[in-house]
Amino acid sequence: MLHIQKKYIDRILAQKPKQGVFIFSGPSGVGKRELAFYLVDGLIKKENKLKNFKTVGLIEEKNQISIKQIHEAISFMKLKSEDTMVCLIQDGDRMSIKAQNALLKVLEEPNEHKIFIIITDSIQNLLSTIVSRSLIIKLGLMKPKQIRDIFSKQEKIDSKAVFLNWGRIASLKESKQKGIKELEKKEKKFYNLIEAPIWKKFEIIETLEKDEDNLLELVDFWIFLVILNLEIGLYDDFKEFKDYNKLNLNHLESKQLLEKLLRLKEILKFSNASKKLQLEASFI
Numbered sequence: 001m002l003h004i005q006k007k008y009i010d011r012i013l014a015q016k017p018k019q020g021v022f023i024f025s026g027p028s029g030v031g032k033r034e035l036a037f038y039l040v041d042g043l044i045k046k047e048n049k050l051k052n053f054k055t056v057g058l059i060e061e062k063n064q065i066s067i068k069q070i071h072e073a074i075s076f077m078k079l080k081s082e083d084t085m086v087c088l089i090q091d092g093d094r095m096s097i098k099a100q101n102a103l104l105k106v107l108e109e110p111n112e113h114k115i116f117i118i119i120t121d122s123i124q125n126l127l128s129t130i131v132s133r134s135l136i137i138k139l140g141l142m143k144p145k146q147i148r149d150i151f152s153k154q155e156k157i158d159s160k161a162v163f164l165n166w167g168r169i170a171s172l173k174e175s176k177q178k179g180i181k182e183l184e185k186k187e188k189k190f191y192n193l194i195e196a197p198i199w200k201k202f203e204i205i206e207t208l209e210k211d212e213d214n215l216l217e218l219v220d221f222w223i224f225l226v227i228l229n230l231e232i233g234l235y236d237d238f239k240e241f242k243d244y245n246k247l248n249l250n251h252l253e254s255k256q257l258l259e260k261l262l263r264l265k266e267i268l269k270f271s272n273a274s275k276k277l278q279l280e281a282s283f284i
Contacts, residue, residue: 009038016112017043020115021107023120023126023137025136027139027168029168030170032119035137040117051081053085054088055087063270066099077114083113084112088117089116093120093125093126097127104130161175162241190221191246201283206276219268226261229249230255263282264279
């Protein structure tokens with residue numbers, strides 16, 4: 001699927017884009033970052049990368065991209081250059097409202113040689129006025145057959161790896177390099193948390209709270225496990241993975257859990273609320 005998106009980007013580049021901002025939107029692990037950098041490579045000459053390219057993202061221990069970071073990016077983009085300049089904003093939905101408004105002021109006066117690229121898995125958290133000025137490239141989850149077609153026929157893909165990286169090609173590529181043991185650990189934590197007695201759940205949550213740097217990524221993975229539980233058995237593509245699904249919840253229970261996890265994800269991303277209390281509210 002990514003090769004189709006890359007061909008689309010090639011067509012955009014061939015037309016010499018006058019768009020001031022691009023948004024790559026979709027779930028985590030589907031290849032947004034890979035495609036965004038593919039666009040960057042097409043916009044900027046290799047020898048100009050250091051002076052004409054800037055990235056913006058979350059700073060350690062901060063849960064938002066600040067207005068100061070965006071002001072610095074805008075100042076960089078205002079530097080004189082005869083060539084295209086690009087600013088890539090990762091986790092764009094984590095920009096504060098003030099930061100987004102500051103960016104919007106720049107986007108209101110588009111310059112074909114000054115291009116902003118935003119990567120987000122929650123486009124609904126971007127200002128509608130930013131989205132309306134953007135060329136949006138959406139990526140979704142792939143079906144198992146699509147994933148297998150991407151890899152050469154000589155490469156064997158572990159079906160458990162496909163299950164644990166459901167539809168997310170970038171995550172699957174990473175698993176092929178690192179193996180799936182870490183994902184299996186995340187899977188086990190989730191099933192333990194669902195099935196454990198209440199007293200044990202408190203112990204598990206205390207352990208999870210201590211690993212807060214990876215908590216959002218963990219919850220994101222759990223969301224996919226619940227989505228799988230909802231969809232396995234409905235389509236032929238899912239039947240071969242039925243034995244891997246160990247979430248013994250009915251349809252209604254799965255939907256309720258999914259809603260809780262999605263709400264938990266948003267709170268973890270955008271709030272400084274107690275992570276322990278939010279986990280307890282979701283699982284106890």
